[in-house]
Amino acid sequence: MGFEEPQTGNPHRLTIKQHVFPKKSIDRFSDENGLVQLFRADGTKVIRASSTNSLFCAKRVWDQSTEAGIGKTIEDRFQRLVNAILVGSSSVIGYFEKEVVEDFFSLWRTRQKFRAEGLEDFRLGGVEGDSLTKDQQEILERKHYIFCRDGVMPGRFAAGLHVFGYMNAFRHDNQHTQWGIVRAGEGEFIVPDCFQDMMIVPVSPKLMIIADQPNSILTRSEVAVINQTAIDRSTDYYFARRLSSCPVYRDSSPSLQRLFSK
Template sequence: MGFEAPQKGNPHKLTVNQHVFPRKSINRFSNGDGLVQLFRIDGVKVISASSTNSLFCAKRVWDQSTEAGIGKHIEDRFQNLVDSILAGYTKVIGIFEKTIVEDFFSLWRTRHKFRAEGLEDFKLGGIEGNSLTKDEQEILERQHVMFCRDGVMPGRFAARIHVFGYMNTFRQDNMHRQWGIVRAGEGEFIVPDCFQDMMIVPVSPKMVIVADQPNSTLTRSEVAVINQTAIDRSTEYYFARSLSACPVYRDSPPRLQRIFAN
């Protein structure tokens, strides 16, 4: 386990800095300068950051197939849905949209787990693997092919198996759950590095998609409850377009008590 640097110059253009939360989603929260305000929990300070900042990334924790294959497919479907919602074409999260939202939420949460815990290399019994040069290994990975080295497979290749597994389990566990498009009447939303067990998907400073909540417009106090939830679930950082525009409040208003009760 651990970061494996590509060859000098990265000739096969393998993705090294892998976004946990997509760049396009982060950019929707950026200000006119293309930056978000990010609070680093370890340093207890606010910094301005672009979506390319390494804080938003894992460092080659999952393989190229997971990044550019299944991951990109899930992201693209979600971003198309968000564009449609923001343009006013999609007004409800129906059966089709529900799958897109849940797959994206599962991917986000899974990537966050990979970044925090890594993926251990694993030995395949009875398989020694071929003797491959570094260049040959990178060519294979670029073509979404797995390989072994002395019978040991790099842990990042297990990522795609976990992504599918977690995603299918999440779908099954939430088969009857409904999602709503939720807007901030006052204030703006905070984005955590992950919402963990709370099924909330950030869309823009004024919009989130929330499980077990109908389409609605929230008061300032209700926005503050979601923001407090974001802060409480954050492990390394949280961000917003402008943190000063984001109210924070610990006591749940009645309409949100069922969803956010501990």
């Protein structure tokens, strides 16, 4: 599915390259040169990439309101929590932290779904819509308004409704789920483009937040299990600070398996 090009020069600064996994989160996995090592599912070798690489992005799949409104709000709350964990001022995923983590995980997974499947335009019965110039349309979107063209709404405007819907369903389905802060005692973690059905949130090369796991330090073998899970769940790519520092192990331990229904 193609994307709608903005006007030449993008005068209203609409976000075109939309990160599925946040740029700040990718940057925490970067090396001293600001790059990660990335392996593409359709590739034959590891490439080095910065967090601005288009591989990490969808192209204007969701609207500006979803990008700069609800999406940014969820990301900002999560990044504040992560910073607190990394400096040691937060050490438990309690009641309030749980909501922050789950909203972020749901957003990440929903964005990946948008990126893979797109959002189809749809016709609104009985609505014709006003005749708007391209400039007027972009001004409206920049101000977080929705518009129709001849009774057809661009699919990206439905993204916000989907984000709220998936997020609320995820909260409901996981009311009793507990999360733990998990650290790699040896080795480093791999990040997939999305963990799909595994409730794992990457934080840094040595730290993840995982559902139904207590706060713990993992052995090299346990890190390898999570890394193999990341590889198995990835769709288009996976990355790490240094893939050579990331052990993998195909025979997963039952204590690290966590499947859930949508």
